[in-house]
Structures are given as structure tokens and as C-alpha cells.
Amino acid sequence: xxxxxxxxxxxxxxxxxxxxxxxxxxxxxxxxxxxxxxxxxxxxxxxxxxxxxxxxxxxxxxxxxxxxxxxxxxxxxxxxxxxxxxxxxxxxxxxxxxxxxxxxxxxxxxxxxxxxxxxxxxxxxxxxxxxxxxxxxxxxxxxxxxxxxxxxxxxxxxxxxxxxxxxxxxxxxxxxxxxxxxxxxxxxxxxxxxxxxxxxxxxxxxxxxxxxxxxxx
Ligand code: B16
Ligand code: MG
Numbered sequence: 001x002x003x004x005x006x007x008x009x010x011x012x013x014x015x016x017x018x019x020x021x022x023x024x025x026x027x028x029x030x031x032x033x034x035x036x037x038x039x040x041x042x043x044x045x046x047x048x049x050x051x052x053x054x055x056x057x058x059x060x061x062x063x064x065x066x067x068x069x070x071x072x073x074x075x076x077x078x079x080x081x082x083x084x085x086x087x088x089x090x091x092x093x094x095x096x097x098x099x100x101x102x103x104x105x106x107x108x109x110x111x112x113x114x115x116x117x118x119x120x121x122x123x124x125x126x127x128x129x130x131x132x133x134x135x136x137x138x139x140x141x142x143x144x145x146x147x148x149x150x151x152x153x154x155x156x157x158x159x160x161x162x163x164x165x166x167x168x169x170x171x172x173x174x175x176x177x178x179x180x181x182x183x184x185x186x187x188x189x190x191x192x193x194x195x196x197x198x199x200x201x202x203x204x205x206x207x208x209x210x211x212x213x214x215x216x217x
Contacts, residue, residue, distance in 0.1 A: 003215045004159030005102055006150055006177075009113035009136075010044065011169030012187050014090050014125060016115070017044055019082035023075045024055055031071075033059035045170025047114050047143045048072060076117075083117060086124040094203035099130045101208055107215055108132045110153035112166065112173075114143060133157050144172040147180035154180070165214050171195070183214065 010016040021040040028035035039058055043051045052072055056063055063071065102109055110133040111118055118136035122128040133156035135149050142148045154161045166177035169188045174196045177184035186193030187200055200206050 004157040004164045006112045023078040108157040112153040145175035150180040
């Protein structure tokens with residue numbers, strides 16, 4: 001039975017968090033309060049709807065359903081303006097090297113992201129062709145740490161869940177991978193992602209030998 005590899009998007013393949021931050025900050029400022037980069041950390045791996053709920057808690061703002069819906073749209077319209085200008089230079093270091101190695105070894109590759117904009121982002125940065133399956137915020141009903149996104153990705157790849165390996169930068173994502181009984185690899189701060197089975201700061205720390213070991217076991 002082959003292994004399957006599942007990548008999160010934001011914080012693993014590209015750093016879209018900085019664009020999410022600018023779009024949320026603009027909305028917060030319009031609503032009359034500040035939104036800091038430190039607060040933006042809470043938004044990583046979290047769905048758009050939940051992000052707005054947290055933002056309103058930060059600003060101590062109430063919203064009617066109509067306002068909530070229109071602010072969700074406004075934030076996304078602003079976010080998409082940044083995405084529009086993305087290109088291959090925004091791919092995080094050594095990600096293409098790993099994707100290329102997996103492709104050459106016929107290892108199925110999936111995306112497992114909370115973002116509803118995942119497909120256009122992969123297209124913009126020129127990585128879409130590497131992915132055999134894309135499961136994102138448009139396909140799931142339960143957000144990470146629920147394992148739904150990764151279980152669906154495994155299913156679409158035709159690989160058993162316990163033969164999958166997940167790269168994640170968010171605590172909720174690592175929890176989701178563990179709940180799916182997959183091998184979890186934390187990308188980022190190992191103290192924050194301490195629940196992951198393996199930890200690396202970024203892909204430049206990951207050798208081809210390490211990947212070979214994972215896909216052979
Ligand atoms: P969208 P990931 C997540 O991406 C981001 O980390 C998170 O900040 C964002 O709110 C979420 O996608 C939804 O994104 O507004 O584009 O649907 O890390 O799960 O790839
Ligand atoms: Mg992420």
C-alpha cells in the first residue's frame with residue numbers, strides 16, 4: 001500500500017497569513033479598533049467565519065447577521081486583491097524540491113486546507129499540477145481540529161488514513177492529523193507544535209532521506 005502526503009496551505013506552502021492579516025486589520029480599523037500581528041496568530045488554520053467571530057470579540061463589537069455576512073465578504077474581497085498579485089516567488093523555501101521528489105516517486109499528494117481560496121492560490125504560484133486531490137474549506141463541514149479535512153483527502157487519494165503523512169503549521173491542524181491517526185509533521189515553532197510526531201522549522205531542514213524514510217516505512 002502506498003503512502004499519501006497531505007500539505008496544509010497557509011504557513012506550509014505559502015505565507016498567506018500576512019495577507020489575511022492586512023485584510024482583517026483593515027476591517028478592524030474600519031470598525032474602530034486595532035488588530036495586532038500577535039492577535040493574527042490566533043487566526044492561523046482557523047476558518048474565515050470563526051476568524052470574524054474572534055475579531056469581533058477582540059473589538060468587543062456586536063453584529064447583526066447582515067453585518068456579519070457583509071464583513072465576511074468585504075474581508076475576502078480585500079484578501080483576494082493581495083492573492084491576485086501572488087506568484088512563484090512566494091512559495092516557501094524548498095517546498096518545490098519536496099513536491100518534485102514525491103511526484104517522481106509516484107507518491108500521491110493532497111492539499112488539506114481550511115481556506116476557500118486554496119485552488120486559485122496554488123494556481124497563482126504554479127503548484128496546482130502537483131496535487132492529486134484538493135480538500136479545502138469548500139468541501140468540509142467541520143473545521144480542524146476535526147480530522148474531516150484530512151480523512152477526506154486520504155479518501156480522495158485512495159490511501160488508508162494511517163498511511164498518510166501531514167505537514168501542518170497550526171496546532172489545530174496537528175491535532176486534526178493526530179485524530180485521523182496520520183503521521184503529523186509540525187512546520188514552525190516546535191514548542192507550539194509539541195503534539196506533532198516530528199518537528200521542523202521549515203522545509204529547508206527536511207532532507208530527502210527523511211522523506212524517503214517516511215514513504216518506505
Ligand atoms: P479563507 P490553512 C487558513 O489556511 C488560514 O491559516 C486562516 O487564517 C484562514 O482564515 C483560513 O485558511 C480560511 O481562509 O478565508 O481563504 O477561506 O492554514 O488551513 O491553509
Ligand atoms: Mg496553515
